[in-house]
Amino acid sequence: MVRSAAQSSAPDSALAVFQERVRVLTTLYETLNGLMRGWAERAEGFPDGVQVAVTRQYQAFSADLFARVAEARRDGETGGMDASALQDAYDHLRAMQMFDAERVIASIRDVEEGRVISLEQARRELQGQPR
Amino acid sequence: MSFKVNLAEAVWLHLRKTLPITAQESLLDLIERLGEHPGDEIDRPRTLSARRGALTRPIRFEEADAFAELVVVFQYDADERTIHVYDVKISRA
Numbered sequence: 001m002v003r004s005a006a007q008s009s010a011p012d013s014a015l016a017v018f019q020e021r022v023r024v025l026t027t028l029y030e031t032l033n034g035l036m037r038g039w040a041e042r043a044e045g046f047p048d049g050v051q052v053a054v055t056r057q058y059q060a061f062s063a064d065l066f067a068r069v070a071e072a073r074r075d076g077e078t079g080g081m082d083a084s085a086l087q088d089a090y091d092h093l094r095a096m097q098m099f100d101a102e103r104v105i106a107s108i109r110d111v112e113e114g115r116v117i118s119l120e121q122a123r124r125e126l127q128g129q130p131r
Numbered sequence: 132m133s134f135k136v137n138l139a140e141a142v143w144l145h146l147r148k149t150l151p152i153t154a155q156e157s158l159l160d161l162i163e164r165l166g167e168h169p170g171d172e173i174d175r176p177r178t179l180s181a182r183r184g185a186l187t188r189p190i191r192f193e194e195a196d197a198f199a200e201l202v203v204v205f206q207y208d209a210d211e212r213t214i215h216v217y218d219v220k221i222s223r224a
Binding site: 094095098099100103104106107108109110111115116117118119122123126129 | 135136137138139140141142143145152155156159162163166202204206215216217218220222
């Protein structure tokens with residue numbers, strides 16, 4: 001029996017669709033990352049409230065992208081296709097979802113104003129705690 | 132070459148409220164490792180908190196079963212040989 005061209009190329013088609021999906025996602029990630037880097041370089045002169053608001057805005061954008069990256073990663077795993085190009089985007093976007101912009105800014109103020117605790121101090125405090 | 136590591140008070144207070152003591156100890160071990168080998172951990176900028184050079188690095192957190200991954204946001208000051216930790220987050224797998 002002779003297989004039609006469409007039948008014989010079906011697996012390759014699925015792979016091509018997946019590879020294009022990965023290419024789009026990595027490009028979107030790199031673009032968003034570049035925009036965030038640009039903002040980070042300009043952000044220093046802005047009030048804390050603006051920085052928190054912009055960070056949350058970027059977190060919202062990256063939440064959408066993270067969901068798509070995570071889905072593609074899962075699909076790649078289940079379909080036996082290589083999604084390793086998404087790993088950096090996955091790691092970074094996942095980390096971004098975990099940030100609390102207000103606490104990061106509060107921490108930066110802590111450091112600027114000398115409210116810091118050394119690792120040694122932290123360990124001593126822990127040793128004094130009841131278990 | 133090791134680096135002095137400081138935790139911002141806001142981070143420390145947060146950790147004290149939200150993490151069990153054993154997990155805090157494991158976390159301090161990991162952060163200490165970061166101070167001992169900053170070059171191993173700081174491989175590229177992480178941009179969300181890149182202000183003032185803050186970087187983040189996801190770290191596998193295997194010591195405590197309850198937690199799967201750790202993200203530390205820190206600033207690396209090579210001139211003063213100090214790492215300031217701005218934020219710490221732990222996620223389940």
